[in-house]
Amino acid sequence: MVFKKYIEKYGLPLVIVGVLGKITSLLLVVGLYGHWYGNILPKDSSEVVIYLDPNLTLEQRLLAIENGINDAGGHGDRLLRTIKWRGWGERIKAGKYTLIVGESVGDVAEKFAAGDRGAVKVVVPAGRDLEIIAWRLSSRIAADSVEVFGLIKHDSIRWRIIPNTYEMWWETDAEGAVDRILKEHVKWWNSERVTKANKLGLSPKEVVILASIVQAETSQKSEAPIVAGLYLNRLKKGQPLQADPTLIYAAGDVSIRRVLDIHKEIDSPYNTYMYAGLPPGPIRVPEPSYMNAVLNAEEHDYLYMCAEPGGTGKHNFARRYVDHLRNARKYQKWLNKQQIYR
Numbered sequence: 001m002v003f004k005k006y007i008e009k010y011g012l013p014l015v016i017v018g019v020l021g022k023i024t025s026l027l028l029v030v031g032l033y034g035h036w037y038g039n040i041l042p043k044d045s046s047e048v049v050i051y052l053d054p055n056l057t058l059e060q061r062l063l064a065i066e067n068g069i070n071d072a073g074g075h076g077d078r079l080l081r082t083i084k085w086r087g088w089g090e091r092i093k094a095g096k097y098t099l100i101v102g103e104s105v106g107d108v109a110e111k112f113a114a115g116d117r118g119a120v121k122v123v124v125p126a127g128r129d130l131e132i133i134a135w136r137l138s139s140r141i142a143a144d145s146v147e148v149f150g151l152i153k154h155d156s157i158r159w160r161i162i163p164n165t166y167e168m169w170w171e172t173d174a175e176g177a178v179d180r181i182l183k184e185h186v187k188w189w190n191s192e193r194v195t196k197a198n199k200l201g202l203s204p205k206e207v208v209i210l211a212s213i214v215q216a217e218t219s220q221k222s223e224a225p226i227v228a229g230l231y232l233n234r235l236k237k238g239q240p241l242q243a244d245p246t247l248i249y250a251a252g253d254v255s256i257r258r259v260l261d262i263h264k265e266i267d268s269p270y271n272t273y274m275y276a277g278l279p280p281g282p283i284r285v286p287e288p289s290y291m292n293a294v295l296n297a298e299e300h301d302y303l304y305m306c307a308e309p310g311g312t313g314k315h316n317f318a319r320r321y322v323d324h325l326r327n328a329r330k331y332q333k334w335l336n337k338q339q340i341y342r
Helices: 002-010 012-037 058-071 076-086 105-114 130-138 145-152 174-188 191-200 204-217 224-237 244-251 261-265 288-295 321-337
Strands: 048-052 095-099 119-124 164-169 304-307 315-318
Touching (some): 012 105, 048 058, 058 076, 076 105, 119 130, 130 174, 145 174, 164 174, 191 204, 191 288, 204 244, 204 288, 244 261, 315 321
Antiparallel strands (some): 304 315
């Protein structure tokens, strides 16, 4: 009856148009509901990680999102329509985005629009090879390892590297990564550590330089404060450090297992047999534990040390040169027996 009443009042053509309009509106609402609240991924899918490189254009980022979801059997086309419908296309940021099974198209659209990307754990290791450190650092973020190496190789940056596990955005570039490292350097060198360095008569950079030598000298962390104390005794007396690892660094040959007199003739500021005091920079990026070993060096009167025979990684320490010579002969005899001549 109601339908007949409307026909009599408006005419059949207008009624048909009105009905079709309501049906269209209803279908639009249902369609939008399906687009917004429908699952982005199949129920039997696993999480999908999408990386949006900083160098991609906006269109390329949108395409990467669509393809990444479609490849997982999801509804990338629906997501893009939703993003464009809401006018969020310009808000898509570079980064690492993780999509979880059960999330709706609307949830994911809001995630991309809000830049709700994930951070990554970045390991910056200790070591003597800066190229390896640059590679390890850049392997988890978008930064190029060559660009990272180009920045950290400079002495003004190298000594400030604090090995640690950092949290960074995946899209971090080389400059951003180095900035993060420098912030950690400032944080690590708190007032307590700076005060300890001052009491030793060392600057923070000099602590790092000495720590690099101590770590290259001994892999035994329990020995590190003793070795640090020995080098500090030599510095106070004005004696050359005569640290074999600095000769290996000056020679540029890490394969050297036995330092010879010819190595002591290398004219380099890193030759601590030829030049007294600390070298101009670290010979490796030391672990923070070795930096702490310098800051908390053991007080004693040792001036000499020699590796212990047997390849234990430990050292024999001496106060008198005559005792050091005796220890050195024992070690050289062991090297000869092992046929280690260089």
